[in-house]
Amino acid sequence: MFTAMAVITQPVATTRNRILDVAERLFVKHGYDGTSLRMITGEAKVNLAAVNYHFGGKEALMEAVLKRRLDWLNEERMRVLDELEASADGRPPRPHKIVEAFFGTLIGMGSNRELGGEVFLKLIGRSFTSPNGFIRALLAEEYREVVERYKQAFINALPEVPRQEVAWRFQFMLGATAYALAGSDFLQVSVQFDSDELPIEQARRLWPRLYSFLVGGMRAAIPEGDLQPLGGFGLGLSMADLEAADLDDADDAAVA
Amino acid sequence: MFTAMAVITQPVATTRNRILDVAERLFVKHGYDGTSLRMITGEAKVNLAAVNYHFGGKEALMEAVLKRRLDWLNEERMRVLDELEASADGRPPRPHKIVEAFFGTLIGMGSNRELGGEVFLKLIGRSFTSPNGFIRALLAEEYREVVERYKQAFINALPEVPRQEVAWRFQFMLGATAYALAGSDFLQVSVQFDSDELPIEQARRLWPRLYSFLVGGMRAAIPEGDLQPLGGFGLGLSMADLEAADLDDADDAAVA
DNA sequence: GTCTATAGACGGATAGAC
DNA sequence: GTCTATCCGTCTATAGAC
Numbered sequence: 001m002f003t004a005m006a007v008i009t010q011p012v013a014t015t016r017n018r019i020l021d022v023a024e025r026l027f028v029k030h031g032y033d034g035t036s037l038r039m040i041t042g043e044a045k046v047n048l049a050a051v052n053y054h055f056g057g058k059e060a061l062m063e064a065v066l067k068r069r070l071d072w073l074n075e076e077r078m079r080v081l082d083e084l085e086a087s088a089d090g091r092p093p094r095p096h097k098i099v100e101a102f103f104g105t106l107i108g109m110g111s112n113r114e115l116g117g118e119v120f121l122k123l124i125g126r127s128f129t130s131p132n133g134f135i136r137a138l139l140a141e142e143y144r145e146v147v148e149r150y151k152q153a154f155i156n157a158l159p160e161v162p163r164q165e166v167a168w169r170f171q172f173m174l175g176a177t178a179y180a181l182a183g184s185d186f187l188q189v190s191v192q193f194d195s196d197e198l199p200i201e202q203a204r205r206l207w208p209r210l211y212s213f214l215v216g217g218m219r220a221a222i223p224e225g226d227l228q229p230l231g232g233f234g235l236g237l238s239m240a241d242l243e244a245a246d247l248d249d250a251d252d253a254a255v256a
Numbered sequence: 257m258f259t260a261m262a263v264i265t266q267p268v269a270t271t272r273n274r275i276l277d278v279a280e281r282l283f284v285k286h287g288y289d290g291t292s293l294r295m296i297t298g299e300a301k302v303n304l305a306a307v308n309y310h311f312g313g314k315e316a317l318m319e320a321v322l323k324r325r326l327d328w329l330n331e332e333r334m335r336v337l338d339e340l341e342a343s344a345d346g347r348p349p350r351p352h353k354i355v356e357a358f359f360g361t362l363i364g365m366g367s368n369r370e371l372g373g374e375v376f377l378k379l380i381g382r383s384f385t386s387p388n389g390f391i392r393a394l395l396a397e398e399y400r401e402v403v404e405r406y407k408q409a410f411i412n413a414l415p416e417v418p419r420q421e422v423a424w425r426f427q428f429m430l431g432a433t434a435y436a437l438a439g440s441d442f443l444q445v446s447v448q449f450d451s452d453e454l455p456i457e458q459a460r461r462l463w464p465r466l467y468s469f470l471v472g473g474m475r476a477a478i479p480e481g482d483l484q485p486l487g488g489f490g491l492g493l494s495m496a497d498l499e500a501a502d503l504d505d506a507d508d509a510a511v512a
Numbered sequence: 513g514t515c516t517a518t519a520g521a522c523g524g525a526t527a528g529a530c
Numbered sequence: 531g532t533c534t535a536t537c538c539g540t541c542t543a544t545a546g547a548c
Contacts, residue, residue, distance in 0.1 A: 015513080015514090028387075029387065030387050031287070031289060031386075031387030031388070033287060033289035033290045034289045034387055034388070036540075036541065036542085037541085037542065037543090038540085038541080038542095046514090047513090047514055047515055047516090048515090048516095048542095048543095049513095049514075049515070049516090049543085049544080050513080050514070050515095051542095051543095052542085052543060052544075053513070053514080054513090057542080057543075058542070058543095080486055100485070100486055101486060103485075104485035104486035105485070105486050107485040108485040108486055108489070111489045125385065126385045126387070128435065128438075129381065129382045129385065129435065129438040129439075130287075131284075131285065131286050131287030131290055131382070132287070132290070165465065168465045168466075168469070169465075169469055171435070171436065172432040172435075172436060172465075172466065172469045173432070174435065175431050175432040175433070175434065175435025175436055176428040176429070176431040176432040176435075176473070177431070178431065178435055179384070179385065179427070179428075179430065179431025179432075179434055179435060180427065180428060180431055182384075182385040183385075200489045203485065203489055204484075204489055207483060207484070207485050208479035208480055208482075208483040209421065209424045209425075209428075209479050210424075210428065211479060211483060212476045212477055212478070212479035213424075213425055213428045213473040213476055214473070215476060215477075216472045216473045216474070216475060216476020216477070217432070217469040217470070217472045217473035217476070218469075218472070219472060220468045220469055220471060220472020220473070221468055221471075221472065222468070223464035223465050223467060223468035224464055226464070227463060227464035227467060228360075228460075228463070229356070229359075229360035229361070229362075229363040229364040229459065229463050230336055230356055230357060230360035230361050230364055232364065233364070233367040233456045233459055233460055271531080271532085292522075292523065292524085293523085293524065293525090294522085294523080294524095302532085303531090303532055303533055303534090304524095304525095304533090304534095305525085305526080305531095305532075305533070305534090306531080306532070306533090307524095307525095308524085308525060308526075309531070309532080310531090313524075313525075314524065314525095
């Protein structure tokens, strides 16, 4: 179905690459601020000064860690959408195929060590909400083109959904995905990845469920404009707000 | 419809409370690791030693910041679900009402200064994926009861959805919500909160859209078991490579 | 490219006066 | 409860030998 696959270059275990690999893992485990260069160089068995020699500093190292994966990911996403649109001769691709192209490409990386595997998935899942401005700025820049293109594809595929709503839903899809990847533990009483389970098995369990949730959300009924959260806006301040909070049913979501 | 509202106590500007307020804001802005006690006590105009006197240390301060809001939130969620179930005399409440009870209660806090407003929403949105184990452990403990109860409510409300799938979807809903609240900037080309806009106006724009997305995802078609991401599991790799896939280190998080 | 050594700033925590 | 002063560890970054 999809023919050409972007070439994956076999990495060499140079000092530079060893630093990148260890940094990626430790940035996930302890966060950017919680990881020192000494932790990285110690575990990678390279000299402390090597980070500054090869990358120029800690921030530049983080940039290199992220770009190594994101350049590949977003080029692949562009390529997959190209193929999807080419194979549909003129008609817009179906929404669930676009979801698959954008998020499936990411999840697929989780099963592949050369592409960062589940370590990278956790890193990207957490980076969007990093308190460090330079990380968010880098992601904004790296994602700008591909998000704009996919957003347009969704708009074409969902003529009945207002443009603005598509953008919101894209954001919600990204959030649901990022959190699933970032791997919060607190729900794991029920949704538990067996820690001895291979990453490929984890992806196999996650992907169909996430996919169906995203497609369901993307196709949901258009929201009413004046729906209020429980207790109203300004919770606890006015009883008048409470009266309006009780709205009724949306219809059932479509299935395909 | 909903009668009693939990009482909101007017906070006094004691040293202790000033520390909590400033710490909440700075932990959001710079993250836990990126915020020093000197930054907090400086801005709160209290002595550096006051944090250790009143809370015992930095970690204990973070715990106090989170508990101040979460105790109220999760008690309110319990109360709202009580009322919802009482008003349905015997039948399970409809799924969208449960979504409203759980997530609407949270969003409502964003419009209320006394409850932390949008600052707390950002804090909680980011805390679930904190690299600091003690923060995730605290959240797991604070959410355990209320998540268990709401999960059961969803299971009762959605007899056609297998129990296990309900847990996954709960996790996805939490993710979509947390990210929307954490306020990643990178999609803001299209989904933009005017920074001069009042928090209450931001909530008014977010909530109906998030609500409809969550309900749509919750009611989606049941996923197929063998769906594969684009490129399959093990994107671009041979089977031999896949079998070599490795496991990551044991997590240092203590989950009760 | 790799290494040692160190500069120079900042971190959390605490002892003890008031 | 509040304050000053300080301990002691860690941080990033760099100078300079090899």
